[in-house]
Amino acid sequence: xxxxxxxxxxxxxxxxxxxxxxxxxxxxxxxxxxxxxxxxxxxxxxxxxxxxxxxxxxxxxxxxxxxxxxxxxxxxxxxxxxxxxxxxxxxxxxxxxxxxxxxxxxxxxxxxxxxxxxxxxxxxxxxxxxxxxxxxxxxxxxxxxxxxxxxxxxxxxxxxxxxxxxxxx
Numbered sequence: 001x002x003x004x005x006x007x008x009x010x011x012x013x014x015x016x017x018x019x020x021x022x023x024x025x026x027x028x029x030x031x032x033x034x035x036x037x038x039x040x041x042x043x044x045x046x047x048x049x050x051x052x053x054x055x056x057x058x059x060x061x062x063x064x065x066x067x068x069x070x071x072x073x074x075x076x077x078x079x080x081x082x083x084x085x086x087x088x089x090x091x092x093x094x095x096x097x098x099x100x101x102x103x104x105x106x107x108x109x110x111x112x113x114x115x116x117x118x119x120x121x122x123x124x125x126x127x128x129x130x131x132x133x134x135x136x137x138x139x140x141x142x143x144x145x146x147x148x149x150x151x152x153x154x155x156x157x158x159x160x161x162x163x164x165x166x167x168x169x
Contacts, residue, residue: 008094008095009094009095010094013091013094013095016087016090016091017087017091019083019087020084020087020088020091023080023081023083023084023087024080024084024111024112024115024116025116026076026080027077027080027081027084027112027116027117028115028116028117028119028120029120029135029138030073030076030077030080031077031116031117031120031121031124032120032121032123032124032131032135033073033124033131033135033138033139034070034073034074034077034121035120035121035124035125035131036124036128036131036132036134036135037059037062037063037066037069037070037073037132037135037136037139038066038070039124039125039128039132040059040063040128040129040132041063042060042063042064044129045059045060045062045063045064045132046060048060048129048133053133054133055133055136055137056133056136058136058137058140059132059133059136061140062136062139062140062143063132068143069139069143071152071155071156072139072142072143072148072149072152073139073142075151075152075155076142081112081116084108084112085105085108088104088105088108089101089104089105091104092104092105
């Protein structure tokens with residue numbers, strides 16, 4: 001603690017680290033969602049809905065239209081990772097100087113890869129149905145949230161311009 005106290009760790013730095021933790025949790029949830037939903041077949045989701053499994057109707061709607069589900073998830077993963085990287089860099093530079101940024105970046109790559117990407121995706125592969133049913137309500141709310149949906153549509157439209165109209169509609 002003396003290193004932190006001597007290097008001007010502030011309450012703002014603490015709040016930024018709280019936001020980093022929230023962003024890491026969100027990244028993990030979204031990574032798990034991406035894997036769970038892309039690995040779930042429409043036939044399996046429909047069969048679970050027909051069996052009356054809770055949340056399976058929502059899940060079936062999501063997997064029927066992956067183009068409406070995957071891009072919002074990927075955009076949010078990107079946003080969470082960029083915010084995390086930026087805040088970690090700011091705090092590391094403030095507390096430890098330039099060398100702190102280098103060390104924090106290396107540490108962050110490991111933390112993001114292990115805890116916010118590999119572990120949640122592996123769990124989703126191992127527990128496919130459970131993961132898909134778990135994430136479906138939140139992802140459904142996310143992809144239906146109008147401001148976010150319009151932002152995603154705008155970015156997809158921009159990518160279609162770059163791809164000369166060959167992208168997804």
